[in-house]
Amino acid sequence: MTRPDLPPIEYAGRAAALRERLTAAGIDGLAITDPTSLRWVTGFSGSNGAVAVLPDRIVLVTDNRYRERAAEELAAAGVEAEVLIGVTQPEQRALLVGAFAGCRQVGAEATSLSHARWEQLAGEVPLVAADGHVADLRRTKDAGEIARMELACRCADAALAEVAPTLGDGLTEADVRDELEHRMRRHGADGPSYATIVASGPEHAARPHHETGRRSIVEGDTVVIDVGALVDGYHSDMTRSFVIGTPTAQQQRLYDLLLDVQLAGVAAVSAGTAASDVDAACRERVADAGLIDWYLHSTGHGVGLLIHEDPFESPVSTMTLRAGDVVTVEPGLYRVGFGGFRIEDLVEVTHDGHRILTAFPKDSPCLPSPPTT
Numbered sequence: 001m002t003r004p005d006l007p008p009i010e011y012a013g014r015a016a017a018l019r020e021r022l023t024a025a026g027i028d029g030l031a032i033t034d035p036t037s038l039r040w041v042t043g044f045s046g047s048n049g050a051v052a053v054l055p056d057r058i059v060l061v062t063d064n065r066y067r068e069r070a071a072e073e074l075a076a077a078g079v080e081a082e083v084l085i086g087v088t089q090p091e092q093r094a095l096l097v098g099a100f101a102g103c104r105q106v107g108a109e110a111t112s113l114s115h116a117r118w119e120q121l122a123g124e125v126p127l128v129a130a131d132g133h134v135a136d137l138r139r140t141k142d143a144g145e146i147a148r149m150e151l152a153c154r155c156a157d158a159a160l161a162e163v164a165p166t167l168g169d170g171l172t173e174a175d176v177r178d179e180l181e182h183r184m185r186r187h188g189a190d191g192p193s194y195a196t197i198v199a200s201g202p203e204h205a206a207r208p209h210h211e212t213g214r215r216s217i218v219e220g221d222t223v224v225i226d227v228g229a230l231v232d233g234y235h236s237d238m239t240r241s242f243v244i245g246t247p248t249a250q251q252q253r254l255y256d257l258l259l260d261v262q263l264a265g266v267a268a269v270s271a272g273t274a275a276s277d278v279d280a281a282c283r284e285r286v287a288d289a290g291l292i293d294w295y296l297h298s299t300g301h302g303v304g305l306l307i308h309e310d311p312f313e314s315p316v317s318t319m320t321l322r323a324g325d326v327v328t329v330e331p332g333l334y335r336v337g338f339g340g341f342r343i344e345d346l347v348e349v350t351h352d353g354h355r356i357l358t359a360f361p362k363d364s365p366c367l368p369s370p371p372t373t
C-alpha cells in the first residue's frame with residue numbers, strides 16, 4: 001500500500017535548541033554517539049556514526065558504508081553538516097577529536113558511551129558528562145513526528161482488525177504474530193515496532209512480557225495482543241485483550257474493571273499533570289477493587305524514536321507531562337490460572353488535554369467481526 005504524504009519533520013532548529021542548553025551549561029561542544037539522539041538531530045539513520053555539535057557547525061563522522069546515505073538523509077532533513085568518513089574506528093575517533101579542536105568543554109552522554117570509549121575520548125578532549133539534553137528535547141514531538149506515529153497506529157489498527165476475528169480459529173500465538181506483522185507491512189509500515197506479543201491462556205497471558213510461542217489458542221482463553229508498527233523510525237504501541245468464546249462472569253467483570261481503570265488513566269493525561277499521577281489514577285482504582293496483587297508493572301511510558309522513552313508513568317516518576325509528549329496508558333491485570341488483560345493506548349498530550357492516537361475498539365473482550373471493507 002502506498003503511503004500518504006506526511007508533513008516534514010522539522011530538523012531545522014534542533015541543533016540551535018541544543019546549543020542554547022549547552023551554552024547555559026558552559027559547554028561549547030557536544031559529542032553525540034547514541035544512534036537515536038544522532039538521528040533526532042541530523043536525520044541520519046545509520047548504525048555507526050558520531051556527531052560533533054559545535055557553536056558554528058555540525059560534523060558527522062561515519063564510515064564508508066554510509067557515505068551516500070548520510071549525504072542523502074542530511075539533505076532530505078535540510079540539515080547542513082560536514083560529513084567526514086573514517087575507514088577504521090581509530091580514524092573515525094581521530095576525526096571526531098579533531099572536530100573539537102579549540103573547545104574548552106566537550107559534553108558527551110555518559111549513559112550511552114561505554115566506559116572504554118569514555119576513557120579514550122576523555123584522554124583526548126576536555127570531556128564532561130552532559131546527559132539528558134537530547135532526550136529532553138526529543139520528548140516534544142512536532143507535526144511530522146506525530147503524523148508518522150499516527151500512521152504507525154493506523155497500520156496496527158488495520159492489521160488487528162483483520163486478524164482479531166480469526167483468533168478462535170485454532171491458530172497458535174506465533175501464527176497470530178506472523179499475520180499481524182505481515183499485515184502491518186502491507187498497510188504501509190516499515191515493520192513491527194517491537195516483537196509482537198501474543199500471550200494466551202491461563203499461564204502465558206498472565207506474563208506481561210510473554211515471549212510469543214507455539215501454544216494453540218483455545219476456547220475460554222484470555223488473549224493479550226501487544227502490537228505496534230514502525231514508520232520512518234517512529235513507533236506505535238497498542239494492546240488489546242480478548243476472550244475466546246463467551247466470557248465467564250469473572251472474565252467480563254475483570255475486563256470491565258480494567259476498562260474503567262484505563263479510561264481513568266487516559267482521562268488523567270494532560271499538560272502539567274505529574275506522570276506519577278497517571279499511574280496513581282490507575283493503581284488506586286485497582287487497589288480499591290482489592291486486586292493490587294494483579295497489577296504487575298507501571299502504567300505507561302513515552303514513545304517516539306524509541307519504544308520506551310521519557311516520560312515514564314510510574315509511582316517514582318518525577319516528570320511532568322508537557323504538550324508534545326506521546327505516552328502510553330497501559331494498565332493490566334494478571335494472575336496465573338486466570339490469564340490476563342491489558343488495555344494500552346497511545347496518547348498525545350496536547351495544549352488542552354490529550355488526543356488518543358490508537359483507534360482499535362476496546363469496549364468489549366469479545367472477538368470482533370471481520371472488517372467489511
Ligand code: ZN
Pocket residue numbers: 226227237238239344
Ligand atoms: Zn505495548
Ligand code: ZN
Pocket residue numbers: 237301328330344
Ligand atoms: Zn507500551
